[in-house]
Amino acid sequence: MGDPRWLTERELKTWQGFLMAGTLLTRKVEQQLRDDAGLSHPQYEVLARLSAADGELRMTELAGAALTSKSGLSYQVAQLEKAGLVGRRSCPSDDRGVIAYLTDEGQARLRAAAAGHAELVRTLFVDGLNPEQFTALADGVDALCGHLCTGEPCVEAG
Amino acid sequence: MGDPRWLTERELKTWQGFLMAGTLLTRKVEQQLRDDAGLSHPQYEVLARLSAADGELRMTELAGAALTSKSGLSYQVAQLEKAGLVGRRSCPSDDRGVIAYLTDEGQARLRAAAAGHAELVRTLFVDGLNPEQFTALADGVDALCGHLCTGEPCVEAG
């Protein structure tokens, strides 16, 4: 190994700020979804991804799109199934596969939660930054995702 | 309530990218610290904050500076104490208080982990962005932290 490439003060500050912003944001989002709709953030994500995929998705696709491991997804889908928001059926083209689908109740719950969630994300994440700042953040995040997803099984391929 | 202020496609994409980048980054950092130094990321943060504060800090300050609740900090400090990396003593000026301090072994472990950690953060978070992109991200994160910390008990006051 060569000399360690230490972070400059500014790089460190940005890194810590990035982590802190993520922590604060997810904490508030979590709290609001819980209070407002009785959902955790991972659960909301599952419902939202299913909805975006016309109501159904295979478990693996759902896990890949989301922020959890396979076992974590099994757990969350089981919780959502208990709550009647999601159902499971086997995949016709692959007997190993399981398709999770949004129930009517799940759609209703998602609809009920979505406006408040969007409002909060806007308040926390978009407002308070002027357009140039938001653009700056968006560009940086884009570049970061591109960098991180290189050679990674990333969210989507299209 | 007025009309819901939905997120534009670009705002949503940026939000999801922000979350995803955070997830991927912390996952890789976690893994590297675990493999390289036998520390979780929260544990590394505790050691680093103590070191930055000349080796000791009260529990509440540590919890405020870090990313966990009070009870979470108690748990992690207990783990670090079992491992011999951190000690506890009571605060002379306040009998309720507990001061956590870095042991020699804790300092050594932190030193051993720091270079690899810095290297990884640089690789994942700094490299792969050109200077303009990094500046853009840094500015956005700064603005975001300023926005989130307004009226919040934030990391520091100085």
Added chain:
DNA sequence: TACACGAAGTTCAAATTCGAACAATCTTGA
């Protein structure tokens, strides 16, 4: 067909997180 290999989901134990409740202590104001 039969076999080996990989992939899909689930289940399990262990670790971690959070909030609420608690005991101890400090602080303030009369």
Added chain:
DNA sequence: TCAAGATTGTTCGAATTTGAACTTCGTGTA
């Protein structure tokens, strides 16, 4: 001095996450 209220840190139970082991099934090859 003393009581009321706030702070500090720990402990407890419940929920969640993760990786590993496991079962079931598809795929490719002889």
